[in-house]
Amino acid sequence: MKDEPKIIDTGLDLDDDDFEEREETDMIVIHHTGDTDIDASAEQINEWHINKDYAAIGYHFVIRKDGNIEKGRPDWAIGAHAYGENQHTIGIHLSGAFNSVQPTKAQIESCAHLVACLCDKWEIPIDRKHIVGHREVNDDTSCPGDNLFAKMDEIVSKAAWYANQEASESDADEKEEAWEKDMEKIKEEITRYNAVDELPDWARPTIEKMITKGILKGSGKTDENGKPADIDFSKDMLRMAVYNDRAGVYD
Numbered sequence: 001m002k003d004e005p006k007i008i009d010t011g012l013d014l015d016d017d018d019f020e021e022r023e024e025t026d027m028i029v030i031h032h033t034g035d036t037d038i039d040a041s042a043e044q045i046n047e048w049h050i051n052k053d054y055a056a057i058g059y060h061f062v063i064r065k066d067g068n069i070e071k072g073r074p075d076w077a078i079g080a081h082a083y084g085e086n087q088h089t090i091g092i093h094l095s096g097a098f099n100s101v102q103p104t105k106a107q108i109e110s111c112a113h114l115v116a117c118l119c120d121k122w123e124i125p126i127d128r129k130h131i132v133g134h135r136e137v138n139d140d141t142s143c144p145g146d147n148l149f150a151k152m153d154e155i156v157s158k159a160a161w162y163a164n165q166e167a168s169e170s171d172a173d174e175k176e177e178a179w180e181k182d183m184e185k186i187k188e189e190i191t192r193y194n195a196v197d198e199l200p201d202w203a204r205p206t207i208e209k210m211i212t213k214g215i216l217k218g219s220g221k222t223d224e225n226g227k228p229a230d231i232d233f234s235k236d237m238l239r240m241a242v243y244n245d246r247a248g249v250y251d
Contacts (some may be wrong), residue, residue: 003162003165005062007069007070007071008069008070009070009071010042010047010070012056012057012072014056014057014073014074016074018056019055019074019077019078020077021076022078023087023088024087025088026122026124026130027088027124027132027137027159028092028132029085029090029132029133029137030090030092030094030111030132030133030134030144030148030152030155031081031092032093032094032097032098032103032145032148033094033095033096035097036097036099037097038095039064040062041062041070041095041097042057042070042191045057045058047058055080056073057071057072058079058081058156059078059079059092060072060077060081060090061075061091061092061093061114062092062093062094063095063107064106064107065104065106066094068109069114071227072091074120075090075118081093081134082137082138083138084137084138085137085138089137090118094107094111096147096148098148099142099145099146100149102147103147103148103151108155111155111160112154112155112156112157112158112161113162115131115155115159115237116162116163119159120163126156126159126160127156131152131159132154133148136174138170191235192233192234193232193233193234194231194232194233195223195227195229195231196223196227199233199238203233203238203243206238206242206250207231207233207238207241208227209245210241210250211228215248216228218230218232
């Protein structure tokens with residue numbers, strides 16, 4: 001995507017050698033913090049997860065309440081966020097306890113934008129089959145909280161809008177470029193030439209020959225050199241005159 005969301009690297013001390021690369025990526029799983037409504041940072045979550053004997057933060061991205069997106073585990077790595085489903089999924093954590101509070105509008109927008117970007121990068125369809133709440137892959141959790149789960153359709157819809165917006169802007173750019181070329185061509189074709197100095201180089205010798213031989217006189221209006229200044233030739237008329245000249249018509 002052209003307009004990718006800004007992702008903040010908070011400088012977590014992660015070693016790529018600690019992670020295994022996913023062999024496939026076909027789903028995005030959305031999470032929340034849990035029962036405590038805290039604007040958890042990637043750094044905090046990394047510390048929590050290390051204390052649980054994880055290699056590092058289990059989520060690939062953390063979205064703060066102000067909408068800022070923080071980088072977690074490398075997005076190519078197998079995560080630790082959805083038991084039994086980590087081998088093929090990307091985990092996005094929205095900070096907050098969404099069984100009791102609402103996610104912020106900024107979080108929803110950032111999540112949708114990030115989802116659109118990840119779906120583009122990993123070729124994941126933007127639909128509810130491939131973008132899910134944690135509870136949809138693990139039955140023993142209420143994550144991502146009822147209030148965030150209720151917005152899953154909105155997130156997917158907005159993600160599709162972000163993706164289509166990029167495509168539309170790209171299409172619009174191509175259409176604009178094609179339109180400008182067409183207009184330049186049309187403008188060139190409808191241009192009228194009235195004086196010798198206005199003529200393209202390839203047509204000037206023929207028109208000057210016609211003027212010299214008295215074949216082309218205009219209606220009497222002349223330029224500073226005394227040559228007709230109202231010959232009123234289109235591009236097609238010039239082409240025809242040059243064609244005739246090459247055929248010896250004006251000799």
